[in-house]
Amino acid sequence: MPERPSAGRADLEEAILRAAEAEFAEKGFEGATTAAIAARAGLPKANLHYYVATKEALYRRVVEGVLAAWLDAARGFDAAPTAVEALTRYIEGKMDLARDRPLGSRIFAREVMSGAPVIRDFLDTTLSAWVRERGAIVEGWVADGQLRPLDPKVLFYMIWAATQHYADFAHQITALNGGVPLDDAGFAAAKRQVVATLLGGVLAPRPDDMAAIPA
Amino acid sequence: MPERPSAGRADLEEAILRAAEAEFAEKGFEGATTAAIAARAGLPKANLHYYVATKEALYRRVVEGVLAAWLDAARGFDAAPTAVEALTRYIEGKMDLARDRPLGSRIFAREVMSGAPVIRDFLDTTLSAWVRERGAIVEGWVADGQLRPLDPKVLFYMIWAATQHYADFAHQITALNGGVPLDDAGFAAAKRQVVATLLGGVLAPRPDDMAAIPA
DNA sequence: TGATGGTTTGACCGCTCGGAAAAACTGACG
DNA sequence: CGTCAGTTTTTCCGAGCGGTCAAACCATCA
Structure with a gap:
């Protein structure tokens, strides 16, 4: 060797x-x-x-790594007692992923926009199951009054969209930031606002919950 | 002739x-x-x-149409007296655009992810100006207490992300909808929830404003 | 040292692409 | 019926692509 x-x-x-x-x-x-x-x-x-062997095999390997990172970040949702904690952790985890590994997010986005030729199976099986199971949890939070009435899937879409936007549209954000990329402070502020807006939008309007939203 | x-x-x-x-x-x-x-x-x-003449000229013409449609939908933001009305109109307009012309949104997304080789000028000039002007309006709403303290740009990003998601990731949404595309009722419900969540997340928590959010 | 097996590389191949060229076609008008 | 401008289509070309191949390279070990 x-x-x-x-x-x-x-x-x-x-x-x-x-x-x-x-x-x-x-x-x-x-x-x-x-x-x-x-x-x-x-x-x-x-x-x-x-x-x-081939360009397609290489692409497939890259995509597998992307999906693995996605699933890893998605685990931030689990093992949190309250809706506030679970959602906060999940949103922050996805924001960090968008910041640290933006390339994977863009590959994923391109895949979906092209009709998901490679990851279709992932969407139909793994992701569907994930959404079904976590959706049930979210519905539980609605039932016990933690969240306002809502469709869990639409909530997930908003979380994915808002967070992955910082990866997929980083160039646009840079352009609207005067041509310089978001620095760490700016990104941290954005992360706080994304969490606050989403939580403020879905939490049942009880005073003590409102106070739990980071400023 | x-x-x-x-x-x-x-x-x-x-x-x-x-x-x-x-x-x-x-x-x-x-x-x-x-x-x-x-x-x-x-x-x-x-x-x-x-x-x-060339493939690139054709592409450029298509992109120009996309940008025109974007600007047209963005006018829904203007000429509304209150934050609730302006944001509601704008979000709903962008949701409808994502529903009716999803292709344009995908082309735009691909452009940005590729570093915006064609629309860079649009980002630097027209879009920057739009964000600057409307950002000032949003800051006014923050100042007069209609909105909680926030960075207008982060709010715009959330609106763009949440709405365009229904165009860019339509295939994913279909997969998570049991393989069938969102029907009109499902989309209308999603639109309501997106508006409600975003407004609920940014409106200053005053009882009368909360009541103005559609269920 | 010579054989061996993994590794590197320049040269090459078939194919598809964007685009050019030129001939053929079409209808209006004198 | 001939001319002519606008349009359609067949044919072709150079460039660049993914992928192959065989020769060269290199460290190891008998």
Whole structure:
């Protein structure tokens, strides 16, 4: 087994995956070229092909990583006693994910807009089950008076939309921020406002709950 | 002037634009092919080229239409006396736009995710001005106590995200709706909840304003 | 040192794409 | 009926794409 000094096999595959993620996020599956991915990873095109069979297989691997990160962030919803805590944790987790891994979100968005050719199965099975189960929990919160009457799915859509917007539309946000990307303080403020607005919009209007919303 | 029975020049150009919009929305600029656009419009590829010089010129024309529709919907914000009315009208208008013209929203989203190569100027000038002016109005509503303290831009982002989600992620919504697209009743309910949640989240918590939120 | 197996690379291939060119067609008008 | 401007269609081309291939490279071990 050859032991290269700078790049072992694992490091190379990691570099390829990161390069592919960036290219797919920016250009889309059709727009991305294997040559550009290889160049970004720092190796010739033919060498990239030694590690991944086809462009589609590479894309599929990248997407799998995206879905794994999504599911991981979605666990922030569970194991919280109250609606306020669960929603706050979940929204903040998704905001952080949008901030830290925006590329994955863009790949996901492109996938869905193209009719979800690769992740259709994920939508029909894993995500459907997730929404069904957590939807039941949300309905429980409505029943016991924590939340105003609402359709859980519409709430989830709002959370996903509001949070992923900071990944998918980061360029637009930058443009409307005077051309400079949101700094950490600006993003933290946005996160607070997103949480406050969503919670304020769905929590049953009881004074003690209103007080629990961060300013 | 030749008077064809079925298709005059104006009709043909309209058909081309609609076909191009559909292809660009689904496949993206790189993924779309002029052959597919021509086929969808019902004419040979070379004939399409007689009407539009290049693929990029065609794309640019489609995008201009999208931006025009966006600005038109954005006018729902103006000329409303109160925050409740202005926001309600604007959110509902953007929801209707997402429902009626989802393709444009997807093209816009793809553009931004790709770094806005074509609409950068629009973002930097027209949209920036729009946000600046309406942001001042929103700040006025905060100052006179209609709205809780907030950053207007973050509010706009939430409105854009929540509404355009119904266009950009329609496939996902369909998958989570048991495989069938949202019907009109379901969409109307979603629209009501989006308006209620956003208004409930930003309106200053005064009893009379709360009562103004649609159920 | 020579054989071996994993790795790297330049050259190449078939295909599809956007676009060009030119011929054929069509209807209006003299 | 001939001319002409506008339109349609067939054919073709160069560029760039994903992917292949065989030669070269390199570390290890008998």
